[in-house]
Amino acid sequence: MPDLAVPQPYLIDACQYCKWSQSIFEELREGGVDAIQVTVCYHEDFRETVENLIDWKRRFASFSHLIMAARSNADIDAARQTGRTAVFLGLQNASAIEDDIGLLGILHELGVRVMQLTYNNQSLLGAGCYEAYDAGITRMGREVIAEMNRLGMLIDMSHSAERTTLETIDLSARPIAITHACPSAWHPVARNKSDAVLRALAARGGMLGLSLYPLHLKGGSDCTLESFTEMVARLAELIGAQHIGIGSDLCQGQPDSVVEWMRNGRWTRGSADLGTGKPVFPRQPDWFRDNRDFGKLRAGLERRGFAATEIDGIMGGNWYGLFRDAFAPEWAA
């Protein structure tokens, strides 16, 4: 039993999309995870996103001994005090707000706290990372950034293109996040982020959540924990450890049809080619298979020589700090 006099470090994962079940919620508790952000929209429109919110209401009711709905940091602490995992709801695409800026306020009131401005493709707001050209933030995009800032909804640029991301960092009054990606200097794929983006992100108080999705990892499913923690060390030199967190992108238990849907949505009559091979979920590295493995990651960071306070930040404390500011309803920039 932990010594209650000594505050335990937070363990927060800023991006998961598992096939949710009692056993996964039990693994979250076994792994000591205080909070996760889960995705409720990839390609869904508003009405379909609401259906996903209804599913989460059912889960919160059915598994109230394991998880609870979270809207602010107070809920992270409440969850911890009651031995549960706090679940923040987020959108990986702006499809949920359709062409209606008013839907942001509605979704915020329904508990949504994070939104990506783009998911791979061009959205009404900006360009995704798989578009051939990137004209940056659109007319509507500027309006949406201001409205998210006003509401206290965290802007996430994980799947966005470079110029669109840089402009958003600049336009946003609040710090933004890239909840799940890795540095492209380590593994150069379209989904990973350049040093220029990472520097600008951190300079404005933002954070990168380190993805553990094999396509983002050097060596893929065979990426070693040593290679990963070496990357984290270099990243900490570049932007500071306080701007780093975890965003595992864990998609545990999802069938391959889901990754096909993620790529193709409803926008093509064919199959999108991302240059990343067949649409199948790759095997997780053996040092991060599910929510019980965060301890291995912590141990790896310790072996790499990170200080305990740095590790506490990376494993959750940094997200706790960013969320506090990001979700505050009134922001005086």
Next chain:
Amino acid sequence: MPDLAVPQPYLIDACQYCKWSQSIFEELREGGVDAIQVTVCYHEDFRETVENLIDWKRRFASFSHLIMAARSNADIDAARQTGRTAVFLGLQNASAIEDDIGLLGILHELGVRVMQLTYNNQSLLGAGCYEAYDAGITRMGREVIAEMNRLGMLIDMSHSAERTTLETIDLSARPIAITHACPSAWHPVARNKSDAVLRALAARGGMLGLSLYPLHLKGGSDCTLESFTEMVARLAELIGAQHIGIGSDLCQGQPDSVVEWMRNGRWTRGSADLGTGKPVFPRQPDWFRDNRDFGKLRAGLERRGFAATEIDGIMGGNWYGLFRDAFAPEWAA
């Protein structure tokens, strides 16, 4: 009574958005208009567009002695033979297909024959003419162009940005249209088109529909018929009279709240500034106030020295030819 042995020239207007009523339909008949394309979507999503289609079904039933639904050129001829005006349904925005390429086939089956890829702003397909930057056709945009070509749905780029328009002309297997705009060489506003666009359009068999909306006219509401026909003469030198038609953009009887909605949609919490003044419908030039005034335009073109065959083409024959190819269900490019 016309001599039935001599074929009467067609009179076709490729863009109108009036506040439809019996009196406007009667004016169409009085003006001898054989066919019009009417807008059933500016910002509407699929479901809202369907509601507009229902409104048109009601009009076709209520005013079946004046108008009829049109899906192909055979309907233009059928309308003429029965003393009615053929009405083609079109979308000025891709909002109606949301993010779902499958909705194109559904809307085509419901009678939609024209779609703009963008309306002023960035869409999921490309950039509108009021965006600061234009990255051209998106991933989904390429798919939609191919699908519209397959179905026989005319691509309209009236409200699109320059690069997006040029790429579309290049990508489309079928000729495309700019149904309602003027040359920017005559009146340089964002909605008018450069010589480069007009040349490329015509080189691939496409057409420009001349707008009679005052903001597109040199001198605005006070534009003279002489200035207009002089512009047409220069345009005919540039691209050939066979690539010119009429797309009046007539918005007769609409309240100013409609132009405000056209500009702002649901994408801003403020008011879009187009640099074109307050959102009010400007007064029409006195030589084109409604559907009974096409004769004045024809007389103006005669005075400017156009040949009768050229005028017949501009007033409707050219659209008749383009529509024949554009709406053909099977296209061997």
